[in-house]
Amino acid sequence: MNKVRQPDLGTPASSSADTVIVEIDGLPATVKAGTSILRAARESGVDIPKLCATSSLKPFGSCRMCLVEIEGRQGYPASCTTPIEDGMKIRTQTDALSKLRRNVMELYISDHPLDCLTCSANGDCELQDMAGAVGLRDVRYGFEGENHLDAPTDTSNPYFQFDASKCIVCSRCVRACDEVQGTFALTIQGRGFESKVSAGINEDFLESECVSCGACVQACPTATLMDKSIVDHGQPDHAVKTTCAYCGVGCSFVAEMKGDQVVRMTPDNDGQANHGHSCVKGRFAWGYSTHRDRVLSPLIRDSIDEPWRKVDWEEAIQYTARRFKEIQAEHGRKSIGGITSSRCTNEEVFVVQKLVRAAMGNNNVDTCARVCHSPTGYGLNQTLGTSAGTQPFDSVMDADVIVVIGANPTAAHPVFASQMKQRLRQGAKLIVVDPRQIGLVKSPHIKADYHLPLLPGTNVPVVNSLAHVIVSEGLVDDDYVRDRCDSDSFDAWKAMILKPENSPEEVEKISGVPAVDIRAAARLYGKANRGAIYYGLGVTEHSQGSTMVMGMANLAMATGNIGFSGCGVNPLRGQNNVQGSCDMGSFPHELPGYRPVGNDEVRGSFEKHWGVEIDPEPGFRIPNMFDEACAGRYKGMYIQGEDVAQSDPDTHHVEAALGNMDCVVVQDLFLNETAKFAHVFLPGTSFLEKDGTFINAERRINRVRPVMKPSQGKDEWRITQEIAQALGYPMQYDNAAQIMDEIAELTPTFTNVSFKFLDEVGSVQWPCNEKAPMGTPIMHIDNFVRGKGLFIETEYVPTEERTNRKFPLLLTTGRILSQYNVGAQTRRTENMVWYNADLLEVHPSDAEMRGIKEGDLVSLSSRKGDISLVATITDRVQPGVVYTTFHNPETGANVVTTEHSDWATSCPEYKVTAVQIAPATHRSDWQHGFDENAKRQGKILETS
Ligand code: SF4
Numbered sequence: 001m002n003k004v005r006q007p008d009l010g011t012p013a014s015s016s017a018d019t020v021i022v023e024i025d026g027l028p029a030t031v032k033a034g035t036s037i038l039r040a041a042r043e044s045g046v047d048i049p050k051l052c053a054t055s056s057l058k059p060f061g062s063c064r065m066c067l068v069e070i071e072g073r074q075g076y077p078a079s080c081t082t083p084i085e086d087g088m089k090i091r092t093q094t095d096a097l098s099k100l101r102r103n104v105m106e107l108y109i110s111d112h113p114l115d116c117l118t119c120s121a122n123g124d125c126e127l128q129d130m131a132g133a134v135g136l137r138d139v140r141y142g143f144e145g146e147n148h149l150d151a152p153t154d155t156s157n158p159y160f161q162f163d164a165s166k167c168i169v170c171s172r173c174v175r176a177c178d179e180v181q182g183t184f185a186l187t188i189q190g191r192g193f194e195s196k197v198s199a200g201i202n203e204d205f206l207e208s209e210c211v212s213c214g215a216c217v218q219a220c221p222t223a224t225l226m227d228k229s230i231v232d233h234g235q236p237d238h239a240v241k242t243t244c245a246y247c248g249v250g251c252s253f254v255a256e257m258k259g260d261q262v263v264r265m266t267p268d269n270d271g272q273a274n275h276g277h278s279c280v281k282g283r284f285a286w287g288y289s290t291h292r293d294r295v296l297s298p299l300i301r302d303s304i305d306e307p308w309r310k311v312d313w314e315e316a317i318q319y320t321a322r323r324f325k326e327i328q329a330e331h332g333r334k335s336i337g338g339i340t341s342s343r344c345t346n347e348e349v350f351v352v353q354k355l356v357r358a359a360m361g362n363n364n365v366d367t368c369a370r371v372c373h374s375p376t377g378y379g380l381n382q383t384l385g386t387s388a389g390t391q392p393f394d395s396v397m398d399a400d401v402i403v404v405i406g407a408n409p410t411a412a413h414p415v416f417a418s419q420m421k422q423r424l425r426q427g428a429k430l431i432v433v434d435p436r437q438i439g440l441v442k443s444p445h446i447k448a449d450y451h452l453p454l455l456p457g458t459n460v461p462v463v464n465s466l467a468h469v470i471v472s473e474g475l476v477d478d479d480y481v482r483d484r485c486d487s488d489s490f491d492a493w494k495a496m497i498l499k500p501e502n503s504p505e506e507v508e509k510i511s512g513v514p515a516v517d518i519r520a521a522a523r524l525y526g527k528a529n530r531g532a533i534y535y536g537l538g539v540t541e542h543s544q545g546s547t548m549v550m551g552m553a554n555l556a557m558a559t560g561n562i563g564f565s566g567c568g569v570n571p572l573r574g575q576n577n578v579q580g581s582c583d584m585g586s587f588p589h590e591l592p593g594y595r596p597v598g599n600d601e602v603r604g605s606f607e608k609h610w611g612v613e614i615d616p617e618p619g620f621r622i623p624n625m626f627d628e629a630c631a632g633r634y635k636g637m638y639i640q641g642e643d644v645a646q647s648d649p650d651t652h653h654v655e656a657a658l659g660n661m662d663c664v665v666v667q668d669l670f671l672n673e674t675a676k677f678a679h680v681f682l683p684g685t686s687f688l689e690k691d692g693t694f695i696n697a698e699r700r701i702n703r704v705r706p707v708m709k710p711s712q713g714k715d716e717w718r719i720t721q722e723i724a725q726a727l728g729y730p731m732q733y734d735n736a737a738q739i740m741d742e743i744a745e746l747t748p749t750f751t752n753v754s755f756k757f758l759d760e761v762g763s764v765q766w767p768c769n770e771k772a773p774m775g776t777p778i779m780h781i782d783n784f785v786r787g788k789g790l791f792i793e794t795e796y797v798p799t800e801e802r803t804n805r806k807f808p809l810l811l812t813t814g815r816i817l818s819q820y821n822v823g824a825q826t827r828r829t830e831n832m833v834w835y836n837a838d839l840l841e842v843h844p845s846d847a848e849m850r851g852i853k854e855g856d857l858v859s860l861s862s863r864k865g866d867i868s869l870v871a872t873i874t875d876r877v878q879p880g881v882v883y884t885t886f887h888n889p890e891t892g893a894n895v896v897t898t899e900h901s902d903w904a905t906s907c908p909e910y911k912v913t914a915v916q917i918a919p920a921t922h923r924s925d926w927q928h929g930f931d932e933n934a935k936r937q938g939k940i941l942e943t944s
């Protein structure tokens with residue numbers, strides 16, 4: 001038996017609150033009503049043999065291995081499909097049952113290769129275990145007759161193989177794909193002896209609809225569907241629980257290890273965000289962590305034209321501190337600062353903002369969350385009183401109407417998307433507000449009730465018009481608003497929302513969304529018993545990002561949709577620790593817990609603990625840092641795990657700023673685009689080497705545990721600590737747990753949190769303190785955190801970025817499932833087989849007008865710059881809109897994005913850029929420059 005296999009109780013747990021008492025093999029057992037006999041027995045320590053059943057799937061009853069006898073009933077019912085009843089007397093082990101099970105097993109084995117000793121599943125195969133459990137010793141039937149032993153193996157998927165000769169046609173894979181993942185990629189073709197699992201019609205897995213989530217591989221009880229990493233490396237010998245480092249769903253995983261080698265990542269059945277499911281990135285795309293491109297020794301150089309020099313940690317840290325001190329001596333205390341990373345742990349982020357505040361003596365700290373979800377923090381804080389989403393993911397299972405705005409969950413938050421799709425298949429209604437036809441609009445067994453395909457930049461008028469219908473048609477929840485919200489603000493908002501310019505008919509003229517659809521969607525949401533809003537960067541990354549967040553909060557409050565399960569306003573966070581990096585005080589005006597640095601009492605508590613005075617003046621935001629750098633006043637920067645040269649808007653401006661600085665320190669896994677402008681490179685650690693916590697989109701604090709030692713020799717928080725010490729500030733932690741203890745001591749929403757507590761409870765959602773010792777899954781239950789919910793008027797101020805004759809199209813951007821952000825990790829994995837270059841989606845009419853065909857190279861120009869991309873012609877985008885992803889540095893998507901940003905938070909307006917496209921014969925000048933730079937960088941490394 002595999003030593004790290006997670007327990008499998010055979011069928012899903014019953015949700016009943018009632019219990020029944022039964023007798024299993026003569027012993028009494030108390031179990032929840034509605035539990036299957038199979039599960040009841042396993043919960044009581046009696047293992048009934050099974051093959052087609054597994055605890056993540058509804059019972060199917062096909063294999064006939066789990067037969068039992070029930071007193072007073074005839075025959076031998078399947079225990080997986082028979083619910084337990086009060087007073088039942090069940091026998092699981094009788095001579096008759098043993099004989100029946102052996103006969104069934106004999107039939108399976110007679111058509112199965114007898115290569116157990118050399119099979120990669122040896123020791124982790126349920127068929128093998130069951131053959132042992134039923135005592136099968138001989139097979140009476142020979143292998144001469146018809147069998148499947150020569151069936152071919154499909155190795156097309158880069159991560160797993162399908163060896164049809166080993167398939168017992170139990171359907172677990174098909175059901176996992178349907179029930180858990182919701183992709184419906186697999187079928188059982190044929191009948192009887194001819195039945196076989198198929199990924200599409202005459203297609204291999206790679207060509208099929210499969211999205212490589214791995215649920216089928218996990219469900220397979222044999223070696224038929226098998227991770228290639230297990231085939232290559234063998235079975236694991238131990239396991240460590242940790243958290244995925246990709247998106248904000250924050251899936252828990254069991255890292256299965258052989259020595260210090262990861263051989264498989266299996267989603268943790270106890271994971272409270274993912275319940276045993278995963279996507280292709282978390283489950284399979286972890287190879288980047290040991291990729292040969294990783295830099296494992298510190299590098300320094302006096303000028304960015306010089307070659308890098310490998311140095312030891314001591315020299316790198318002393319060099320960094322000396323340069324920072326020299327800059328401050330020459331240009332003043334505020335001439336340096338730092339950027340924290342939403343990819344890093346809370347503990348790593350906390351020490352960087354502490355380094356800036358306590359050792360550099362200013363508040364010039366910002367986070368990469370600035371460029372994604374800063375409007376969420378601002379907008380939800382203003383209206384509700386907390387800079388975070390309101391619900392746990394599981395809440396979606398209680399929603400009647402789901403509204404998805406500016407998010408693409410099946411691509412960017414796939415595990416939550418699978419859960420949402422389960423609820424939609426149960427009958428919940430769906431409204432999608434997005435310029436593009438995202439996957440949820442129409443997919444197997446899912447069809448949005450309304451898709452509002454608005455023009456990029458018109459979120460605010462659309463949300464205002466939804467509110468207009470709700471108010472004008474009497475759909476406001478008056479009792480809720482009267483009891484829970486600020487009445488003056490409601491009256492003012494109502495007056496604004498009823499203005500004629502917010503009517504669907506007027507908004508249709510701006511947004512392009514038919515008024516009739518706006519009205520119908522508003523009625524659907526307004527009349528819902530439980531309406532839930534989920535949104536993403538398609539909301540925040542606009543010049544009105546904060547306005548739109550407040551607009552959604554207004555809408556939810558007006559309809560009484562905050563404070564219980566199945567509703568809420570829920571940001572889907574892009575990176576693994578966006579929530580945490582914001583919580584940890586990464587903003588220039590806020591200390592940890594979103595408390596103003598200008599508040600004497602708050603600042604005093606940190607000063608007392610840290611033993612230094614903290615500057616009461618807010619520091620620079622990232623865009624200000626770049627402006628100041630261009631002006632020659634900001635000269636040094638410590639950048640933790642963030643590739644600003646690639647991910648920030650207006651690349652030319654960012655590069656000019658970085659090129660004008662005297663000491664840029666980059667701490668990362670790889671020499672990224674920003675490192676081209678760096679003077680110090682400090683190698684970072686991958687998530688497999690980190691000890692700490694991440695906080696996901698539902699405020700869940702998850703443990704990240706090291707499965708191997710840091711391969712560059714140092715924890716990242718230690719690097720920061722040593723820089724602080726070299727700057728003269730006595731920062732001293734012995735381990736990451738001590739950092740969390742300090743966070744808990746200084747941050748009221750984290751008071752009860754510690755590594756020890758998290759190890760005991762698994763994970764917890766903040767606030768977690770004296771008032772809520774076990775955390776807070778749902779926010780604002782009786783009252784809003786700010787007291788009364790505040791309606792804020794959301795007048796529409798259009799972006800200054802407008803189309804004209806020269807730039808007649810609107811470019812908007814997004815992600816694809818197989819890639820992640822700037823691609824630093826996923827481009828170093830086999831995920832490249834699915835998507836190895838950013839494509840430009842163009843509507844057929846726009847393409848035809850310009851003579852552009854599928855696969856053509858096109859130039860894309862904006863007021864800021866020119867790039868070239870390969871076009872794909874599709875009606876997923878509407879006429880007048882083009883769309884691309886931003887996963888490859890050589891695409892340079894941000895060369896064309898503008899300096900426009902959210903009025904409240906400076907979050908860049910990535911989602912709206914006026915552009916023109918035309919057929920191209922060669923790549924853009926910027927891309928040629930990029931190629932040259934890359935070659936130069938490679939050369940330098942070779943000679944170092
Ligand atoms: S591939 Fe595995 S899970 Fe699917 S039917 Fe065959 S044995 Fe069962």
Ligand code: SF4
Pocket residue numbers: 173176177181183184185186199209210211212213214215216217
């Ligand atoms: S990997 Fe996922 S999507 Fe692909 S067939 Fe298996 S369950 Fe379905």
Ligand code: SF4
Pocket residue numbers: 244245246247248249250251274278279280281282283413414415416
């Ligand atoms: S959904 Fe997100 S957190 Fe979960 S496995 Fe995929 S990338 Fe990781």
Ligand code: FES
Pocket residue numbers: 049050051052053060061062063064065066067078079080081
């Ligand atoms: S496990 Fe019950 S019929 Fe297969």
